[in-house]
Amino acid sequence: MTDGPTRVSGDLIIRDAHVLDPASGLDGIADVRLSDGRVAEVGENLRGTRRLDADGLHLFPGFVDVHAHWRTPGREDEETIETGSAAAAAGGFTSVVMMPNTDPIVDRPVVVSGLVRRVERESRVRAYVSAALHEGLEGERLTEMRLLKEAGAFCVSDDGLGTQSAGVLRNAMLYAKSAGLPVILHCEDHTLATGVVHDGVAAALAGMPGSPGSAEDVATATALVLATETGARVHVTHVSTALSAALVGFFKGRGDITADTTPHHLTLTDDLVGTLEGLYRVNPPLRPDADRLDVGKALKDGILDFVATDHAPHASEEKELPLEEAAPGFLGHETAFSALYTELVAKPGGRLSLSRLVETMACTPGRWVKGGAYGISPGAPADLTLVDLSEQWTVRAEALVSRSSNSPYLGRRLEGRVVGTMVGGELVYDGMGARFGARV
């Protein structure tokens, strides 16, 4: 599914939801009328041919995930466009950017156009293709960015591997700027990132090879300096250290720079290294609590612009291994909102307001992707997320929609749950089945 509303006959009224949209300043019980796949009206006692009772639920602008791996092409045993987009919908995401480190890598126009066609047929949510920043993600030769863009690429990225040469990165930024493509950067210096977990106390005690925070910080600093100099539109993804967040803060406003962090870096720490379980390997690695707290504060203060999940499915044979041998990566779509709501909003002393959480999961990434205002306002596509904040649930592998099960929250009890997701006015996820069906 790509841009543009989906046609649904007749007007639908979402009745009595608590509408919360920081972008348009909505925060209260209201009715929302949808027409022709778009938001038509927000008000009281609205009328339409169909009705969806949502009293007791919250209605947010659809969440937007700028960082996902749907493993297609190449690893359809781990995820497909169908299952990845279903998992995204189950997590309340209505727009997703697909990363290019697949097999083959998305570095040629024909691969991009193939993916764009498949997205139209197979995706439940709007999906955007990120092409590779350099050929084979080898960090040597630039990709045909202008031809990639013509084929339908939305942005370019070095995700998964980073760009080791500052000279290549600088040229890649300049060329992307000429091509009119935003750049999403994975900041990691391979000469420093030689371990498998964060190089901290937990690694020392566990006897696990560590990668220091500097592996991220050095590369982040390089990227930010070059972004400032070239004027390219640069987005730094999965910021996980206090220093990298501070660097983003320093460079922000000096260039066209944005940054995100992930739900797992905001909610989990390297204490999990002590389990020695492959499930908890991720890149960048989980950091100590001090980093987690500073990264959270940077998100709260707007230094980090939004949350992106880095949804990275892996087959069980790649995760049920000693930590050192496991593939890095976590599922992200289905637990993102609940994990963040539980740990940062609902928890006593929670440091993030619900409004800021919605802003960082929907409005800001939405604006980044759509290039304009993103929220619940008349004329906007009806991309919406319904959440029941009172629901508590336990994450179970067998209940996950994703084709894989590598969620770091398995077995955890979370608060707040996405119960419905609409894209272009069409219900693409119905977590309450009968209830919605009865009322529609």
Next chain:
Amino acid sequence: MQIKNFLTLEEASRDELREVLDLARTYEAGHMVPTLAGKTVCLAFFEASTRTAVSFELAARRAGADVISLSEKGSAIQKGESLIDTVVTLDALGADAIVIRHPAAGAARLAARYTNAAIVNAGDGCGQHPTQALLDLHALSNSLGDFDELVGRKVAVVGDVLHSRVARSVIPAFRAAGMEVSLVAPDTLLPREAEAWGCPILPSVDDALDWGAEVLYTLRLQNERMTSRSPRVPSVAEYARYYGVAKRHLKPGVLVMHPGPVNRGVEISGDVVLANSSLVPDQVASGIAVRSAVLALAVSAAQKVAA
């Protein structure tokens, strides 16, 4: 004109350009006089060149000069003699003009400090290539009928401006001739401060034609711009698609130029290089008369300085 050294066209005036081109035109009309009879022109080529070296040698001989070429193998240059020592030696041998090609920008200017002979810059690094720009103006003037016909016309300089000494000469030369100049290149092939030229920067040859370009001046793209050491262009396919001149661009009233040697299928598609609207052969042909004129004017100015 009292120009002893042809080092750069950055400050060239319209009148100065016209004087060279007028003289070249009289030579072409068959009024070549052996201005340089008894004079010695030395070609000091510190960098490989075929067409420029041959063109200068013919130009000097047509004007009656004795020519010494230091570009051949076995010369002192091949043995690693320094620029300054070479120039001092040629000066001591009585050179009246020294034509210098060198891989470093500023080499010709430096050489001029060590000799009373006239210095003609035949291309210095990514700096200047003044005689190329002069012969380009000459070929274009001939094609349009007259030097004055250039006034108000639009020329797009397409390609690797960053590494091009030709670009650094033709941009000011076209402007001095009264033309409007735009640049067509990705940011990777432009100097960081390309805005300093004050020219519009356009994203493709198609955009240049929309802008109203009547002359597409294409530059050579070196293959090394695509390699891993400093990748600036992804592929020939992408470059040709946006920055290459193809048959579809050949509208009436649009001329195509290139300083050579051409990468067919990269800057210019094979069927365009020798098309009617291509001035590529005219550019080469203009070189001799223009360079004779440059040498004649420079030697004459050098004599006046000495006198």
